[in-house]
Amino acid sequence: MQPEILTWLIPLPPILAFFLIVLWANRNNRLSHMLAVGAMLLSWGLAMVVFGMAISSEHLGQHPFASSIAWLQTGETYFNIGVLIDPLSAVALFFVAWTCLAIFVYSIGYHNFGKKRDPDDRVGLPPKAGGIDPMYARFFAFISLFAFGMLTLVVSDNLLLLFIGWEIMGLCSYLLIGFWYGKDSAKRAMIKAFITTRVGDVFMLLGLAYLYSETGTLNFRQILYNEEVLHTLAETPSVIAGFSTAGLIGLLLFMGTVGKSAQWPLHVWLPDAMEGPTPVSAMIHAATMVSAGVYLVLRFFPLLTAGWHEGLPLTPTLSTVAFIGAFTALFAATIALAQNDIKRVLAYSTISQLGYMVAAVGIGAYIAGAFHLITHAFFKALLFLGSGSVIHGMEHGVHASHKHVDAQDMFNMGGLRLKMPRTFWTFLIGGLALSGFPVLTAGFWSKDEILADAFANDHHAVFIVLALAAFLTAFYTMRQITLTFLGKPRSAAAEQAHESVWSMTAPLLVLAVFAVAAGWVGIPEGFPVLGGLLPNWFHEFVGGTLLEHPHVLSFTAVPLLTSVGVALTGLFLGWLVYRRVPAGAADPLTRPLGPIYRLLQNKYYFDELYDFLFVRPAYWFAETFIYRWIDRGLIDGILHGVGRTALRIGSFLRNAIDLPIVNGFGDAVGEGVKRAGSRFRVIQTGRVQEYLVVGLLFTGLLLSYVIFFQP
Amino acid sequence: MIPLSWYIIFAAILFCVGLYGALARRNALAILMGIELMLNATNVNLVAFWRYGTLAIRGQVFTLIVFAVAAAEAAVGLALIISIYRRRTTIAVDEINMMKW
Numbered sequence: 001m002q003p004e005i006l007t008w009l010i011p012l013p014p015i016l017a018f019f020l021i022v023l024w025a026n027r028n029n030r031l032s033h034m035l036a037v038g039a040m041l042l043s044w045g046l047a048m049v050v051f052g053m054a055i056s057s058e059h060l061g062q063h064p065f066a067s068s069i070a071w072l073q074t075g076e077t078y079f080n081i082g083v084l085i086d087p088l089s090a091v092a093l094f095f096v097a098w099t100c101l102a103i104f105v106y107s108i109g110y111h112n113f114g115k116k117r118d119p120d121d122r123v124g125l126p127p128k129a130g131g132i133d134p135m136y137a138r139f140f141a142f143i144s145l146f147a148f149g150m151l152t153l154v155v156s157d158n159l160l161l162l163f164i165g166w167e168i169m170g171l172c173s174y175l176l177i178g179f180w181y182g183k184d185s186a187k188r189a190m191i192k193a194f195i196t197t198r199v200g201d202v203f204m205l206l207g208l209a210y211l212y213s214e215t216g217t218l219n220f221r222q223i224l225y226n227e228e229v230l231h232t233l234a235e236t237p238s239v240i241a242g243f244s245t246a247g248l249i250g251l252l253l254f255m256g257t258v259g260k261s262a263q264w265p266l267h268v269w270l271p272d273a274m275e276g277p278t279p280v281s282a283m284i285h286a287a288t289m290v291s292a293g294v295y296l297v298l299r300f301f302p303l304l305t306a307g308w309h310e311g312l313p314l315t316p317t318l319s320t321v322a323f324i325g326a327f328t329a330l331f332a333a334t335i336a337l338a339q340n341d342i343k344r345v346l347a348y349s350t351i352s353q354l355g356y357m358v359a360a361v362g363i364g365a366y367i368a369g370a371f372h373l374i375t376h377a378f379f380k381a382l383l384f385l386g387s388g389s390v391i392h393g394m395e396h397g398v399h400a401s402h403k404h405v406d407a408q409d410m411f412n413m414g415g416l417r418l419k420m421p422r423t424f425w426t427f428l429i430g431g432l433a434l435s436g437f438p439v440l441t442a443g444f445w446s447k448d449e450i451l452a453d454a455f456a457n458d459h460h461a462v463f464i465v466l467a468l469a470a471f472l473t474a475f476y477t478m479r480q481i482t483l484t485f486l487g488k489p490r491s492a493a494a495e496q497a498h499e500s501v502w503s504m505t506a507p508l509l510v511l512a513v514f515a516v517a518a519g520w521v522g523i524p525e526g527f528p529v530l531g532g533l534l535p536n537w538f539h540e541f542v543g544g545t546l547l548e549h550p551h552v553l554s555f556t557a558v559p560l561l562t563s564v565g566v567a568l569t570g571l572f573l574g575w576l577v578y579r580r581v582p583a584g585a586a587d588p589l590t591r592p593l594g595p596i597y598r599l600l601q602n603k604y605y606f607d608e609l610y611d612f613l614f615v616r617p618a619y620w621f622a623e624t625f626i627y628r629w630i631d632r633g634l635i636d637g638i639l640h641g642v643g644r645t646a647l648r649i650g651s652f653l654r655n656a657i658d659l660p661i662v663n664g665f666g667d668a669v670g671e672g673v674k675r676a677g678s679r680f681r682v683i684q685t686g687r688v689q690e691y692l693v694v695g696l697l698f699t700g701l702l703l704s705y706v707i708f709f710q711p
Numbered sequence: 712m713i714p715l716s717w718y719i720i721f722a723a724i725l726f727c728v729g730l731y732g733a734l735a736r737r738n739a740l741a742i743l744m745g746i747e748l749m750l751n752a753t754n755v756n757l758v759a760f761w762r763y764g765t766l767a768i769r770g771q772v773f774t775l776i777v778f779a780v781a782a783a784e785a786a787v788g789l790a791l792i793i794s795i796y797r798r799r800t801t802i803a804v805d806e807i808n809m810m811k812w
Contacts, residue, residue: 684811685808685811686808687804687805688804692733693734696734
């Protein structure tokens, strides 16, 4: 079978499942999840076949699997849409298919399939006592649509189709964050996520339009694998001074990434998105949506770097990208230090790690960025699903102990390693991968590569910021693990927590394997002892996406020692500080950090700032300006004015014309006839003889006339 | 031979007597009789004009038709008068003013 045809088929099963569930299967929970998981399994199978074909084909970069059809007539030419599998999309397809499948299977257990529906549960609210979710089928419909969006985005061969997939995911994330729409916080979170990402998307759409108007095509290969086009774009100055056309388009597209991948300053929506069910958090935060943003900048890497070579100073666009990435990496990591909600810590950690990738792209470390994207997808999905499993166990504990505590607050947990061994070990692996535990874990290799690249190309500021972020990452990860799993239970709920079902823990095991093994494909060849044992396949393969194969860095000890040092120190300190937190105690960091801790806990007051700067002015604008002034005052005023004028004209016509002239004439005729009748009726006496006299008189007159005047 | 004008004068006098009866009498029967007189005055005229040669046989025919009409009219008139009398116990025409507005 030709790989192109298989590629066309990859996104289709989930959308079919979506329609089938929505239209016919939504009353049958078993059928719904069988459809969704079956469709995802089919997509996964197709994706694996295509991936297998991709890695076994020689020079995939020069000769990718591509196929397109004419879609829309644009003047004399056609706008083509199609599919493209080059090395970058092949590896993206790989991790998307795996994580999506894992999340689909996990969702079955997470939504308590097999349990009875609790009569107390209400539609639009999470189940209270472990009954099956009242909206079980709907959830699977939504995640199917979500998977369709992501797969479309990955296999598309042009920016427009990518944008379509991107927006489908935006819609689904809105629907899924607000899945439990009975909760006020979920409603607010869904709107916040939708509006915030929309800000980035508008810029992205501008970039798309600009790119189309400059090149006349949106096809990736025609723009990004074409030296001539890239050269022209890099040389032409854009409408904004100081930027080349390529730079400005790149920056606009990067704004889309900032929104979707929750980079500062549009990061605020992602922590709130935790209101959704945990598989949704995993999907949005690890496997799909936020990765899509980084995928976009990786995809447009040739455009971002057009006119720049390694060794030259960064262009304004690249500096912006690098700055935002590095800043976000550190900024989000500091916030994660002071969060107590197990999922919120992971949310900020995701923002931070995405910042890592963006920073890598900003300093031109293409391979390292792509590598971290993939390893991060695996271990972050693992962590999210693991945290979901923890919350699930805790909720069971809360229910069993009849004492209400917040099931997501890490300070209510502790000692869960004995109650939930499978979750604990997989979570530990994920956590170590996130902190970059040396040699063993995937996170170490990808993070190390970014640091090495930053160091080797003399981007010292970025290097230091990222190293600091890596230290904080290790610290808050160990804080999380220690608080959740180690020590003694700090609440009755934690004492009675129990391990989750197999449909939840099996995906954890699969993802844990990848969280370790995904790193082995990209071990740099210059690495002491281990280097060269396995070929650096990732570098070779993904490097083929670019026109110019990026060269291999020579090994230096400084970044390696740094990353090993910060990871181990961070982990150790995290354990040291949090190993003996008694029940009901505050965070041990509260006192030494003082006001800084409060600042961190409140996320630098960004929500409040945006509320003051944007939300309230928007409400004022809507409520006072548009509603009260424009709508009620101006538009209603005009309407009322028109109405009043019409009334006045009407009453003038009535009083001056209708009543006196028309009515007067009619009345005069009637009255006149009446009056004449009453005058003349006296001659009608009813006596026949008088009539006869009158008849005689007139006959006489007539005769006289005939006789005297008519000869 | 008696001249035609005598007949006409006679007929005119007869007509005036009939007219006076019809207009001045209060009794409906008397009015009816007045009308008969006027019709007969006309008949006299018609027969006279026939005899003096301007109307040929048509004068006599007209006269006969007038008789027939007069008889019919008298029958209808008497029936009406009897009917009114039964209702109102009077046949004085100035009291019979039902045809007023």
